[in-house]
Amino acid sequence: MIDNTELKQIANLAKLTIDTNTQNETIKDLNAILDLAKQLTEINTDAITPMAHPLHMTQRLRTDEVNEYDQSASFQAIAPKIGKQHYLVPTVIE
Amino acid sequence: MEWETVIGLEIHAQLNTKSKIFSAAATKFGAQPNSQACAVDLGLPGVLPVLNVEVVNKAVTFGLAVDAHINQRNVFDRKNYFYPDLPKGYQISQLDLPIVGEGKIDIGIEGEVKTIGITRAHLEEDAGKSVHDMFDNDTAIDLNRAGTPLLEIVSDPDMRSAKEAVAYAKKIHALVQYIDICDGNMAEGSFRCDANVSIRPMGQEELGTRAELKNINSFKFLEKAINLEVERQQDILEEGGKVAQETRLYDSVKHETRSMRSKEEANDYRYFPDPDLLPVEVSDELLATIKAQLPELPLEKKVRFIKKLGLSEYDADVLTSQKSLADYFEIMLKGNESNAKLCANWAMGELSASLNKNQIEIEKSPVSAQDLSLLITRISDDTISGKIAKDVFKAMWDGEGGADEIIDAKGLKQMTDTGAIEQIVDEIIENNAPQVAQFKSGNEKILGFFVGQAMKATQGKANPKLLNELLRSKLG
Numbered sequence: 001m002i003d004n005t006e007l008k009q010i011a012n013l014a015k016l017t018i019d020t021n022t023q024n025e026t027i028k029d030l031n032a033i034l035d036l037a038k039q040l041t042e043i044n045t046d047a048i049t050p051m052a053h054p055l056h057m058t059q060r061l062r063t064d065e066v067n068e069y070d071q072s073a074s075f076q077a078i079a080p081k082i083g084k085q086h087y088l089v090p091t092v093i094e
Numbered sequence: 095m096e097w098e099t100v101i102g103l104e105i106h107a108q109l110n111t112k113s114k115i116f117s118a119a120a121t122k123f124g125a126q127p128n129s130q131a132c133a134v135d136l137g138l139p140g141v142l143p144v145l146n147v148e149v150v151n152k153a154v155t156f157g158l159a160v161d162a163h164i165n166q167r168n169v170f171d172r173k174n175y176f177y178p179d180l181p182k183g184y185q186i187s188q189l190d191l192p193i194v195g196e197g198k199i200d201i202g203i204e205g206e207v208k209t210i211g212i213t214r215a216h217l218e219e220d221a222g223k224s225v226h227d228m229f230d231n232d233t234a235i236d237l238n239r240a241g242t243p244l245l246e247i248v249s250d251p252d253m254r255s256a257k258e259a260v261a262y263a264k265k266i267h268a269l270v271q272y273i274d275i276c277d278g279n280m281a282e283g284s285f286r287c288d289a290n291v292s293i294r295p296m297g298q299e300e301l302g303t304r305a306e307l308k309n310i311n312s313f314k315f316l317e318k319a320i321n322l323e324v325e326r327q328q329d330i331l332e333e334g335g336k337v338a339q340e341t342r343l344y345d346s347v348k349h350e351t352r353s354m355r356s357k358e359e360a361n362d363y364r365y366f367p368d369p370d371l372l373p374v375e376v377s378d379e380l381l382a383t384i385k386a387q388l389p390e391l392p393l394e395k396k397v398r399f400i401k402k403l404g405l406s407e408y409d410a411d412v413l414t415s416q417k418s419l420a421d422y423f424e425i426m427l428k429g430n431e432s433n434a435k436l437c438a439n440w441a442m443g444e445l446s447a448s449l450n451k452n453q454i455e456i457e458k459s460p461v462s463a464q465d466l467s468l469l470i471t472r473i474s475d476d477t478i479s480g481k482i483a484k485d486v487f488k489a490m491w492d493g494e495g496g497a498d499e500i501i502d503a504k505g506l507k508q509m510t511d512t513g514a515i516e517q518i519v520d521e522i523i524e525n526n527a528p529q530v531a532q533f534k535s536g537n538e539k540i541l542g543f544f545v546g547q548a549m550k551a552t553q554g555k556a557n558p559k560l561l562n563e564l565l566r567s568k569l570g
Binding site: 067076 | 111112113117118119120126127128129130131132133134136138144145146147148149150167169174176177178183191224225226228229231232233234235236237362364367369371372373374375
Protein backbone atom coordinates (compact mmCIF):
# COMPACT_ATOMS: atom_id res chain seq x y z
CA MET A 1 0.00 0.00 0.00
CA ILE A 2 1.28 3.41 -0.96
CA ASP A 3 1.31 6.08 1.72
CA ASN A 4 1.94 9.78 1.65
CA THR A 5 5.75 9.45 1.92
CA GLU A 6 5.91 7.09 -1.03
CA LEU A 7 3.62 9.31 -3.06
CA LYS A 8 6.03 12.20 -2.52
CA GLN A 9 8.98 10.04 -3.53
CA ILE A 10 7.28 8.90 -6.74
CA ALA A 11 6.19 12.45 -7.54
CA ASN A 12 9.77 13.60 -7.04
CA LEU A 13 11.19 10.96 -9.37
CA ALA A 14 8.56 11.68 -12.01
CA LYS A 15 9.04 15.45 -11.58
CA LEU A 16 5.31 15.91 -10.93
CA THR A 17 3.65 18.28 -8.51
CA ILE A 18 0.74 16.64 -6.68
CA ASP A 19 -1.81 19.11 -5.42
CA THR A 20 -2.28 18.71 -1.64
CA ASN A 21 -6.06 18.78 -2.18
CA THR A 22 -5.96 15.75 -4.48
CA GLN A 23 -3.27 13.87 -2.55
CA ASN A 24 -5.61 11.42 -0.85
CA GLU A 25 -7.48 10.76 -4.05
CA THR A 26 -4.20 10.07 -5.92
CA ILE A 27 -3.11 7.65 -3.22
CA LYS A 28 -6.45 5.88 -3.55
CA ASP A 29 -6.11 5.65 -7.34
CA LEU A 30 -2.54 4.38 -7.21
CA ASN A 31 -3.47 1.74 -4.67
CA ALA A 32 -6.36 0.62 -6.85
CA ILE A 33 -3.89 0.15 -9.72
CA LEU A 34 -1.55 -1.79 -7.44
CA ASP A 35 -4.44 -3.96 -6.29
CA LEU A 36 -5.16 -4.86 -9.88
CA ALA A 37 -1.48 -5.74 -10.41
CA LYS A 38 -1.60 -7.83 -7.24
CA GLN A 39 -4.61 -9.66 -8.55
CA LEU A 40 -2.63 -10.48 -11.73
CA THR A 41 0.28 -11.88 -9.72
CA GLU A 42 -2.03 -14.56 -8.34
CA ILE A 43 -1.94 -16.30 -11.71
CA ASN A 44 0.81 -18.90 -12.09
CA THR A 45 3.10 -17.74 -14.90
CA ASP A 46 6.04 -20.09 -14.27
CA ALA A 47 5.88 -21.65 -17.72
CA ILE A 48 5.28 -18.42 -19.60
CA THR A 49 8.08 -16.39 -21.21
CA PRO A 50 7.71 -12.73 -20.30
CA MET A 51 6.44 -10.67 -23.21
CA ALA A 52 8.50 -7.62 -24.19
CA HIS A 53 5.88 -6.30 -26.56
CA PRO A 54 2.22 -7.09 -27.27
CA LEU A 55 2.96 -7.59 -30.98
CA HIS A 56 4.51 -10.89 -31.96
CA MET A 57 6.90 -9.28 -34.38
CA THR A 58 10.56 -8.38 -34.40
CA GLN A 59 12.24 -5.04 -34.87
CA ARG A 60 12.80 -3.81 -38.42
CA LEU A 61 16.21 -2.31 -38.91
CA ARG A 62 17.33 0.83 -40.72
CA THR A 63 20.42 1.04 -42.95
CA ASP A 64 23.20 3.18 -41.53
CA GLU A 65 22.66 6.30 -43.62
CA VAL A 66 22.53 9.95 -42.69
CA ASN A 67 19.41 11.53 -44.13
CA GLU A 68 18.38 13.90 -41.37
CA TYR A 69 19.92 17.29 -41.92
CA ASP A 70 20.36 20.35 -39.77
CA GLN A 71 16.97 21.77 -38.81
CA SER A 72 18.19 23.37 -35.62
CA ALA A 73 16.84 26.81 -36.65
CA SER A 74 13.25 25.46 -36.73
CA PHE A 75 13.71 23.47 -33.53
CA GLN A 76 15.26 26.40 -31.69
CA ALA A 77 12.44 28.68 -32.82
CA ILE A 78 10.08 26.80 -30.47
CA ALA A 79 12.58 26.43 -27.59
CA PRO A 80 11.87 28.46 -24.45
CA LYS A 81 15.42 29.84 -24.29
CA ILE A 82 18.46 29.57 -26.54
CA GLY A 83 21.96 31.07 -26.64
CA LYS A 84 25.06 30.48 -28.78
CA GLN A 85 23.19 27.68 -30.63
CA HIS A 86 22.53 25.86 -27.34
CA TYR A 87 19.25 25.13 -25.61
CA LEU A 88 19.35 26.87 -22.24
CA VAL A 89 17.96 25.56 -18.95
CA PRO A 90 18.23 26.93 -15.42
CA THR A 91 21.67 26.13 -14.00
CA VAL A 92 22.11 22.49 -13.08
CA ILE A 93 24.62 21.78 -10.37
CA GLU A 94 25.92 18.28 -10.08
CA MET B 95 44.98 -5.74 8.31
CA GLU B 96 45.69 -6.96 4.83
CA TRP B 97 43.10 -5.91 2.27
CA GLU B 98 42.17 -7.26 -1.11
CA THR B 99 41.04 -4.88 -3.85
CA VAL B 100 38.15 -5.93 -6.09
CA ILE B 101 37.54 -4.04 -9.32
CA GLY B 102 34.97 -4.33 -12.07
CA LEU B 103 34.91 -2.00 -15.07
CA GLU B 104 32.06 -0.58 -17.12
CA ILE B 105 33.37 0.59 -20.46
CA HIS B 106 31.31 2.72 -22.80
CA ALA B 107 32.49 2.28 -26.36
CA GLN B 108 30.95 4.65 -28.89
CA LEU B 109 30.13 2.61 -31.98
CA ASN B 110 31.59 4.16 -35.12
CA THR B 111 28.46 4.29 -37.23
CA LYS B 112 27.63 7.11 -39.64
CA SER B 113 24.19 7.73 -38.17
CA LYS B 114 22.75 7.49 -34.68
CA ILE B 115 21.34 4.41 -33.00
CA PHE B 116 17.67 5.34 -33.44
CA SER B 117 17.72 8.24 -35.90
CA ALA B 118 19.30 9.15 -39.25
CA ALA B 119 21.16 12.18 -37.86
CA ALA B 120 24.96 12.23 -38.23
CA THR B 121 27.30 11.24 -35.41
CA LYS B 122 30.35 13.22 -36.57
CA PHE B 123 32.40 14.70 -33.75
CA GLY B 124 32.96 18.44 -33.48
CA ALA B 125 29.96 19.72 -35.49
CA GLN B 126 28.22 23.03 -34.70
CA PRO B 127 26.17 22.66 -31.49
CA ASN B 128 22.76 21.07 -32.05
CA SER B 129 23.25 20.83 -35.83
CA GLN B 130 23.17 17.01 -35.63
CA ALA B 131 20.16 16.59 -33.36
CA CYS B 132 16.96 15.73 -35.20
CA ALA B 133 13.40 15.43 -33.93
CA VAL B 134 14.02 11.87 -32.65
CA ASP B 135 17.13 12.91 -30.71
CA LEU B 136 15.24 15.87 -29.28
CA GLY B 137 12.43 13.62 -28.09
CA LEU B 138 9.76 15.68 -29.85
CA PRO B 139 6.23 14.26 -29.64
CA GLY B 140 5.11 11.85 -32.32
CA VAL B 141 8.50 10.50 -33.35
CA LEU B 142 9.53 6.85 -33.22
CA PRO B 143 12.99 5.31 -32.85
CA VAL B 144 14.18 2.95 -35.64
CA LEU B 145 17.18 0.80 -34.86
CA ASN B 146 20.35 1.10 -36.97
CA VAL B 147 21.40 -2.27 -38.47
CA GLU B 148 25.11 -1.47 -38.15
CA VAL B 149 24.74 -1.02 -34.41
CA VAL B 150 23.43 -4.58 -34.16
CA ASN B 151 26.21 -5.90 -36.41
CA LYS B 152 28.94 -4.20 -34.43
CA ALA B 153 27.60 -5.38 -31.07
CA VAL B 154 27.42 -8.96 -32.36
CA THR B 155 30.97 -8.63 -33.74
CA PHE B 156 32.18 -7.64 -30.29
CA GLY B 157 30.32 -10.52 -28.68
CA LEU B 158 31.92 -13.04 -31.00
CA ALA B 159 35.37 -11.52 -30.44
CA VAL B 160 35.11 -12.09 -26.68
CA ASP B 161 33.69 -15.56 -27.06
CA ALA B 162 30.36 -14.45 -25.63
CA HIS B 163 26.88 -15.82 -25.78
CA ILE B 164 24.79 -13.75 -28.22
CA ASN B 165 21.20 -13.25 -27.15
CA GLN B 166 19.52 -13.78 -30.48
CA ARG B 167 16.40 -12.23 -29.04
CA ASN B 168 17.19 -9.06 -27.14
CA VAL B 169 15.04 -6.25 -25.83
CA PHE B 170 15.33 -2.49 -25.34
CA ASP B 171 14.18 -0.93 -22.09
CA ARG B 172 13.59 2.57 -20.86
CA LYS B 173 15.86 3.77 -18.07
CA ASN B 174 14.07 6.69 -16.50
CA TYR B 175 15.91 9.60 -14.96
CA PHE B 176 15.70 13.33 -15.08
CA TYR B 177 18.46 15.44 -16.53
CA PRO B 178 18.25 18.27 -19.09
CA ASP B 179 20.64 16.64 -21.56
CA LEU B 180 18.28 13.66 -21.79
CA PRO B 181 15.26 15.29 -23.44
CA LYS B 182 12.92 12.27 -23.41
CA GLY B 183 13.31 11.80 -19.66
CA TYR B 184 14.55 8.26 -20.28
CA GLN B 185 17.50 6.62 -21.93
CA ILE B 186 16.85 3.68 -24.24
CA SER B 187 19.06 0.88 -22.94
CA GLN B 188 18.95 -2.87 -22.37
CA LEU B 189 18.47 -4.44 -18.95
CA ASP B 190 17.27 -8.04 -18.73
CA LEU B 191 18.02 -9.18 -22.26
CA PRO B 192 21.19 -7.47 -23.51
CA ILE B 193 22.48 -8.32 -26.98
CA VAL B 194 25.76 -9.77 -25.66
CA GLY B 195 25.76 -12.17 -22.73
CA GLU B 196 28.63 -13.75 -20.83
CA GLY B 197 32.08 -13.74 -22.42
CA LYS B 198 35.74 -13.50 -21.49
CA ILE B 199 39.08 -12.00 -22.45
CA ASP B 200 42.67 -12.80 -21.48
CA ILE B 201 45.02 -10.15 -20.18
CA GLY B 202 48.76 -10.38 -19.63
CA ILE B 203 49.94 -9.30 -16.21
CA GLU B 204 53.57 -9.56 -15.15
CA GLY B 205 54.19 -12.41 -17.57
CA GLU B 206 51.10 -14.36 -16.44
CA VAL B 207 47.86 -14.75 -18.35
CA LYS B 208 44.67 -13.97 -16.46
CA THR B 209 41.14 -14.43 -17.78
CA ILE B 210 38.69 -11.64 -17.04
CA GLY B 211 35.02 -12.45 -17.29
CA ILE B 212 32.68 -10.20 -19.22
CA THR B 213 29.26 -10.13 -17.58
CA ARG B 214 27.43 -8.60 -20.52
CA ALA B 215 27.51 -5.91 -23.18
CA HIS B 216 24.39 -3.97 -23.95
CA LEU B 217 23.36 -1.30 -26.44
CA GLU B 218 22.17 2.12 -25.42
CA GLU B 219 21.95 5.69 -26.60
CA ASP B 220 24.29 8.40 -25.34
CA ALA B 221 22.94 11.56 -23.72
CA GLY B 222 23.67 15.12 -24.85
CA LYS B 223 26.23 17.40 -23.30
CA SER B 224 25.66 20.01 -20.59
CA VAL B 225 27.94 23.02 -20.59
CA HIS B 226 27.91 24.67 -17.17
CA ASP B 227 30.35 27.52 -17.70
CA MET B 228 29.08 29.19 -20.85
CA PHE B 229 26.41 31.32 -19.18
CA ASP B 230 26.13 32.70 -15.65
CA ASN B 231 22.62 31.57 -14.78
CA ASP B 232 21.92 28.90 -17.35
CA THR B 233 23.25 25.54 -18.32
CA ALA B 234 23.73 25.22 -22.08
CA ILE B 235 22.65 21.99 -23.74
CA ASP B 236 24.17 20.56 -26.91
CA LEU B 237 22.24 17.53 -28.12
CA ASN B 238 24.58 16.48 -30.94
CA ARG B 239 25.78 13.53 -28.90
CA ALA B 240 22.24 12.49 -27.89
CA GLY B 241 21.42 9.21 -29.58
CA THR B 242 25.00 8.26 -30.44
CA PRO B 243 25.23 4.46 -30.19
CA LEU B 244 27.07 3.07 -27.19
CA LEU B 245 28.06 -0.45 -26.31
CA GLU B 246 28.40 -0.71 -22.54
CA ILE B 247 30.79 -3.53 -21.73
CA VAL B 248 30.49 -4.73 -18.16
CA SER B 249 33.24 -6.88 -16.67
CA ASP B 250 32.99 -9.33 -13.80
CA PRO B 251 34.63 -8.08 -10.57
CA ASP B 252 37.72 -10.09 -11.50
CA MET B 253 40.48 -7.53 -11.23
CA ARG B 254 42.57 -7.30 -8.08
CA SER B 255 44.70 -4.22 -8.70
CA ALA B 256 44.70 -0.94 -10.59
CA LYS B 257 47.35 -2.43 -12.89
CA GLU B 258 45.06 -5.32 -13.82
CA ALA B 259 42.20 -2.90 -14.46
CA VAL B 260 44.41 -0.86 -16.79
CA ALA B 261 45.61 -4.00 -18.59
CA TYR B 262 41.99 -5.08 -19.13
CA ALA B 263 40.87 -1.63 -20.29
CA LYS B 264 43.78 -1.45 -22.73
CA LYS B 265 42.95 -4.90 -24.06
CA ILE B 266 39.33 -3.94 -24.73
CA HIS B 267 40.50 -0.63 -26.18
CA ALA B 268 42.76 -2.43 -28.66
CA LEU B 269 40.10 -5.02 -29.46
CA VAL B 270 37.32 -2.56 -30.36
CA GLN B 271 39.71 -0.90 -32.79
CA TYR B 272 40.84 -4.21 -34.28
CA ILE B 273 37.29 -5.23 -35.02
CA ASP B 274 36.49 -1.71 -36.21
CA ILE B 275 33.51 -1.00 -33.99
CA CYS B 276 34.90 2.07 -32.17
CA ASP B 277 37.64 4.59 -32.96
CA GLY B 278 38.92 4.40 -29.37
CA ASN B 279 39.49 8.13 -29.16
CA MET B 280 39.51 8.79 -25.42
CA ALA B 281 40.06 12.54 -25.72
CA GLU B 282 36.82 12.85 -27.72
CA GLY B 283 34.98 10.57 -25.30
CA SER B 284 34.57 7.66 -27.73
CA PHE B 285 35.92 5.26 -25.11
CA ARG B 286 35.05 5.91 -21.47
CA CYS B 287 35.65 3.93 -18.30
CA ASP B 288 33.80 3.72 -15.00
CA ALA B 289 35.39 1.64 -12.25
CA ASN B 290 33.54 -0.17 -9.46
CA VAL B 291 36.00 -0.42 -6.60
CA SER B 292 35.68 -2.16 -3.24
CA ILE B 293 38.02 -3.73 -0.73
CA ARG B 294 37.62 -6.70 1.63
CA PRO B 295 39.82 -8.37 4.24
CA MET B 296 42.15 -10.82 2.50
CA GLY B 297 40.53 -14.24 2.34
CA GLN B 298 36.97 -13.02 2.83
CA GLU B 299 34.47 -14.33 0.30
CA GLU B 300 31.85 -11.63 0.59
CA LEU B 301 32.39 -8.45 -1.41
CA GLY B 302 32.78 -5.09 0.32
CA THR B 303 30.62 -2.05 -0.43
CA ARG B 304 31.67 -0.54 -3.72
CA ALA B 305 32.05 2.98 -4.97
CA GLU B 306 31.63 3.75 -8.65
CA LEU B 307 34.31 6.04 -10.07
CA LYS B 308 33.29 8.15 -13.03
CA ASN B 309 34.85 10.71 -15.31
CA ILE B 310 38.03 8.82 -16.10
CA ASN B 311 39.29 9.63 -19.58
CA SER B 312 42.76 8.12 -19.72
CA PHE B 313 44.47 4.89 -18.66
CA LYS B 314 46.83 6.90 -16.47
CA PHE B 315 43.91 8.46 -14.59
CA LEU B 316 42.21 5.06 -14.31
CA GLU B 317 45.18 3.72 -12.38
CA LYS B 318 45.50 6.84 -10.25
CA ALA B 319 41.78 7.05 -9.47
CA ILE B 320 41.58 3.40 -8.39
CA ASN B 321 44.65 3.60 -6.15
CA LEU B 322 43.31 6.77 -4.59
CA GLU B 323 39.92 5.17 -3.94
CA VAL B 324 41.49 2.05 -2.41
CA GLU B 325 43.47 4.22 0.00
CA ARG B 326 40.33 6.19 0.90
CA GLN B 327 38.33 3.04 1.62
CA GLN B 328 41.18 1.55 3.68
CA ASP B 329 41.36 4.69 5.81
CA ILE B 330 37.61 4.60 6.43
CA LEU B 331 37.51 0.88 7.34
CA GLU B 332 40.63 0.98 9.48
CA GLU B 333 39.14 3.84 11.49
CA GLY B 334 36.06 1.69 12.06
CA GLY B 335 33.85 3.53 9.57
CA LYS B 336 31.65 2.26 6.74
CA VAL B 337 32.10 2.79 3.03
CA ALA B 338 29.01 4.31 1.43
CA GLN B 339 27.70 2.92 -1.83
CA GLU B 340 27.91 5.95 -4.07
CA THR B 341 29.12 7.41 -7.31
CA ARG B 342 32.34 9.39 -7.05
CA LEU B 343 33.75 11.79 -9.57
CA TYR B 344 37.49 11.68 -10.23
CA ASP B 345 39.12 15.10 -10.42
CA SER B 346 42.44 14.75 -12.26
CA VAL B 347 43.50 18.32 -11.46
CA LYS B 348 43.02 18.08 -7.68
CA HIS B 349 43.85 14.35 -7.72
CA GLU B 350 40.86 13.41 -5.58
CA THR B 351 37.55 11.60 -5.87
CA ARG B 352 34.43 13.22 -4.50
CA SER B 353 30.90 12.09 -3.91
CA MET B 354 28.58 12.81 -6.82
CA ARG B 355 25.17 11.69 -5.70
CA SER B 356 23.60 9.13 -3.49
CA LYS B 357 23.28 5.98 -5.53
CA GLU B 358 20.17 4.95 -3.62
CA GLU B 359 17.91 7.50 -5.24
CA ALA B 360 19.73 7.65 -8.55
CA ASN B 361 19.28 3.90 -8.93
CA ASP B 362 15.53 4.16 -8.95
CA TYR B 363 15.46 4.05 -12.74
CA ARG B 364 12.06 2.34 -13.06
CA TYR B 365 13.15 0.27 -16.06
CA PHE B 366 10.49 -1.19 -18.30
CA PRO B 367 10.49 -2.54 -21.89
CA ASP B 368 10.30 0.29 -24.41
CA PRO B 369 6.93 -0.03 -26.14
CA ASP B 370 8.29 1.95 -29.12
CA LEU B 371 10.72 -0.82 -30.01
CA LEU B 372 10.01 -4.44 -30.81
CA PRO B 373 12.35 -7.20 -29.63
CA VAL B 374 15.46 -7.47 -31.81
CA GLU B 375 16.15 -10.76 -33.51
CA VAL B 376 19.66 -11.78 -34.52
CA SER B 377 19.09 -14.52 -37.08
CA ASP B 378 21.29 -17.60 -37.45
CA GLU B 379 22.24 -16.33 -40.91
CA LEU B 380 23.40 -12.96 -39.59
CA LEU B 381 25.36 -14.62 -36.84
CA ALA B 382 27.07 -16.92 -39.34
CA THR B 383 27.85 -14.04 -41.72
CA ILE B 384 29.42 -11.91 -38.99
CA LYS B 385 31.39 -14.88 -37.71
CA ALA B 386 32.77 -15.50 -41.19
CA GLN B 387 33.71 -11.83 -41.62
CA LEU B 388 35.37 -11.44 -38.24
CA PRO B 389 38.78 -9.84 -38.82
CA GLU B 390 41.98 -11.30 -37.43
CA LEU B 391 41.93 -10.74 -33.66
CA PRO B 392 44.98 -9.48 -31.75
CA LEU B 393 45.78 -12.90 -30.28
CA GLU B 394 45.56 -14.58 -33.69
CA LYS B 395 47.82 -11.93 -35.16
CA LYS B 396 50.31 -12.40 -32.35
CA VAL B 397 50.44 -16.14 -32.95
CA ARG B 398 50.94 -15.55 -36.69
CA PHE B 399 53.79 -13.11 -36.04
CA ILE B 400 55.51 -15.70 -33.87
CA LYS B 401 54.91 -18.73 -36.06
CA LYS B 402 55.17 -17.28 -39.57
CA LEU B 403 57.62 -14.45 -39.04
CA GLY B 404 59.69 -15.99 -36.29
CA LEU B 405 59.31 -13.04 -33.95
CA SER B 406 59.77 -13.44 -30.21
CA GLU B 407 56.69 -13.50 -27.99
CA TYR B 408 57.68 -10.14 -26.53
CA ASP B 409 58.03 -8.48 -29.95
CA ALA B 410 54.76 -9.99 -31.19
CA ASP B 411 53.03 -8.80 -28.03
CA VAL B 412 54.25 -5.21 -28.37
CA LEU B 413 53.49 -5.04 -32.09
CA THR B 414 49.91 -6.30 -31.67
CA SER B 415 49.12 -4.24 -28.56
CA GLN B 416 47.74 -1.46 -30.74
CA LYS B 417 46.01 -1.93 -34.08
CA SER B 418 47.68 1.17 -35.52
CA LEU B 419 51.16 -0.18 -34.72
CA ALA B 420 50.30 -3.64 -36.08
CA ASP B 421 48.95 -2.05 -39.29
CA TYR B 422 52.12 0.03 -39.68
CA PHE B 423 54.29 -3.02 -39.15
CA GLU B 424 52.34 -5.07 -41.68
CA ILE B 425 52.80 -2.39 -44.35
CA MET B 426 56.54 -2.41 -43.57
CA LEU B 427 56.55 -6.15 -44.12
CA LYS B 428 55.35 -5.90 -47.73
CA GLY B 429 58.36 -7.01 -49.76
CA ASN B 430 60.38 -7.26 -46.58
CA GLU B 431 59.02 -10.46 -45.03
CA SER B 432 62.47 -11.98 -44.86
CA ASN B 433 63.57 -9.00 -42.77
CA ALA B 434 60.69 -9.27 -40.28
CA LYS B 435 62.93 -9.12 -37.24
CA LEU B 436 64.72 -6.04 -38.55
CA CYS B 437 61.35 -4.40 -39.34
CA ALA B 438 60.16 -5.21 -35.82
CA ASN B 439 63.31 -3.75 -34.26
CA TRP B 440 62.92 -0.52 -36.20
CA ALA B 441 59.18 -0.17 -35.55
CA MET B 442 59.66 -0.77 -31.83
CA GLY B 443 63.00 1.04 -31.63
CA GLU B 444 63.80 4.18 -33.64
CA LEU B 445 60.24 4.77 -34.80
CA SER B 446 58.48 4.31 -31.44
CA ALA B 447 61.18 6.31 -29.64
CA SER B 448 60.81 9.22 -32.05
CA LEU B 449 57.01 9.09 -31.82
CA ASN B 450 57.15 9.07 -28.02
CA LYS B 451 59.71 11.81 -27.83
CA ASN B 452 57.65 14.09 -30.05
CA GLN B 453 54.30 12.86 -28.68
CA ILE B 454 52.98 12.00 -32.12
CA GLU B 455 50.44 9.26 -32.84
CA ILE B 456 51.69 6.61 -35.24
CA GLU B 457 48.94 7.51 -37.75
CA LYS B 458 50.57 10.93 -38.06
CA SER B 459 54.14 9.69 -38.23
CA PRO B 460 56.29 11.88 -40.52
CA VAL B 461 57.97 8.68 -41.73
CA SER B 462 55.46 6.44 -43.49
CA ALA B 463 55.56 2.65 -43.20
CA GLN B 464 56.43 2.37 -46.90
CA ASP B 465 59.38 4.74 -46.50
CA LEU B 466 60.68 2.96 -43.41
CA SER B 467 60.31 -0.34 -45.23
CA LEU B 468 62.54 0.96 -48.02
CA LEU B 469 65.13 2.01 -45.45
CA ILE B 470 65.10 -1.56 -44.09
CA THR B 471 65.61 -2.84 -47.64
CA ARG B 472 68.65 -0.57 -47.99
CA ILE B 473 70.13 -2.02 -44.81
CA SER B 474 69.52 -5.58 -45.89
CA ASP B 475 70.88 -5.11 -49.42
CA ASP B 476 74.04 -3.57 -47.94
CA THR B 477 73.51 -0.14 -49.46
CA ILE B 478 73.97 1.36 -46.00
CA SER B 479 74.96 0.07 -42.58
CA GLY B 480 72.56 -0.06 -39.65
CA LYS B 481 74.45 2.79 -38.04
CA ILE B 482 74.18 5.07 -41.07
CA ALA B 483 70.51 4.08 -41.35
CA LYS B 484 69.87 5.88 -38.06
CA ASP B 485 71.15 9.11 -39.59
CA VAL B 486 69.05 8.51 -42.70
CA PHE B 487 66.00 7.89 -40.49
CA LYS B 488 66.58 11.17 -38.68
CA ALA B 489 66.78 13.02 -42.00
CA MET B 490 63.58 11.27 -43.15
CA TRP B 491 61.89 12.28 -39.90
CA ASP B 492 62.98 15.87 -40.51
CA GLY B 493 61.35 15.80 -43.93
CA GLU B 494 64.49 15.74 -46.05
CA GLY B 495 63.03 13.11 -48.37
CA GLY B 496 62.89 9.35 -48.87
CA ALA B 497 65.64 6.88 -47.98
CA ASP B 498 67.18 6.67 -51.47
CA GLU B 499 67.03 10.41 -51.96
CA ILE B 500 68.85 11.07 -48.69
CA ILE B 501 71.44 8.32 -49.24
CA ASP B 502 72.24 9.82 -52.67
CA ALA B 503 72.19 13.44 -51.63
CA LYS B 504 74.45 12.86 -48.64
CA GLY B 505 76.66 10.32 -50.35
CA LEU B 506 76.01 7.74 -47.65
CA LYS B 507 76.19 4.68 -49.86
CA GLN B 508 78.26 1.99 -48.26
CA MET B 509 81.74 1.26 -49.71
CA THR B 510 81.65 -2.27 -51.05
CA ASP B 511 84.66 -1.83 -53.31
CA THR B 512 87.13 -4.34 -51.84
CA GLY B 513 90.11 -2.64 -53.43
CA ALA B 514 89.33 0.75 -51.91
CA ILE B 515 88.74 -0.65 -48.43
CA GLU B 516 91.85 -2.78 -48.70
CA GLN B 517 93.93 0.31 -49.38
CA ILE B 518 92.58 2.04 -46.27
CA VAL B 519 93.15 -1.08 -44.17
CA ASP B 520 96.75 -1.34 -45.35
CA GLU B 521 97.40 2.28 -44.40
CA ILE B 522 95.95 1.82 -40.94
CA ILE B 523 97.99 -1.31 -40.29
CA GLU B 524 101.11 0.47 -41.42
CA ASN B 525 100.54 3.48 -39.18
CA ASN B 526 99.61 1.57 -36.01
CA ALA B 527 102.38 -0.92 -35.37
CA PRO B 528 101.90 -1.12 -31.54
CA GLN B 529 98.21 -2.08 -31.93
CA VAL B 530 99.10 -4.65 -34.59
CA ALA B 531 101.58 -6.21 -32.15
CA GLN B 532 98.90 -6.33 -29.45
CA PHE B 533 96.49 -8.11 -31.76
CA LYS B 534 99.12 -10.60 -32.76
CA SER B 535 99.87 -11.33 -29.12
CA GLY B 536 96.25 -12.40 -28.69
CA ASN B 537 94.34 -9.19 -27.78
CA GLU B 538 91.20 -9.75 -29.87
CA LYS B 539 89.54 -6.66 -28.47
CA ILE B 540 91.98 -4.39 -30.27
CA LEU B 541 90.21 -5.31 -33.52
CA GLY B 542 87.61 -2.74 -32.57
CA PHE B 543 90.28 -0.08 -32.70
CA PHE B 544 91.07 -0.93 -36.34
CA VAL B 545 87.38 -1.01 -37.25
CA GLY B 546 86.99 2.41 -35.65
CA GLN B 547 89.93 3.83 -37.57
CA ALA B 548 88.64 2.44 -40.87
CA MET B 549 85.14 3.78 -40.21
CA LYS B 550 86.62 7.17 -39.39
CA ALA B 551 88.57 7.18 -42.64
CA THR B 552 85.47 6.23 -44.66
CA GLN B 553 82.99 8.40 -42.69
CA GLY B 554 81.28 5.24 -41.52
CA LYS B 555 80.61 4.03 -45.04
CA ALA B 556 82.79 0.93 -45.16
CA ASN B 557 80.74 -2.25 -45.30
CA PRO B 558 81.26 -3.64 -41.77
CA LYS B 559 81.23 -7.27 -42.82
CA LEU B 560 83.74 -6.74 -45.61
CA LEU B 561 85.91 -4.58 -43.39
CA ASN B 562 86.03 -7.23 -40.66
CA GLU B 563 86.97 -9.93 -43.10
CA LEU B 564 89.76 -7.84 -44.62
CA LEU B 565 91.15 -6.80 -41.23
CA ARG B 566 91.25 -10.37 -39.97
CA SER B 567 92.96 -11.70 -43.06
CA LYS B 568 95.53 -8.87 -43.10
CA LEU B 569 96.26 -8.98 -39.36
CA GLY B 570 96.17 -12.74 -39.09
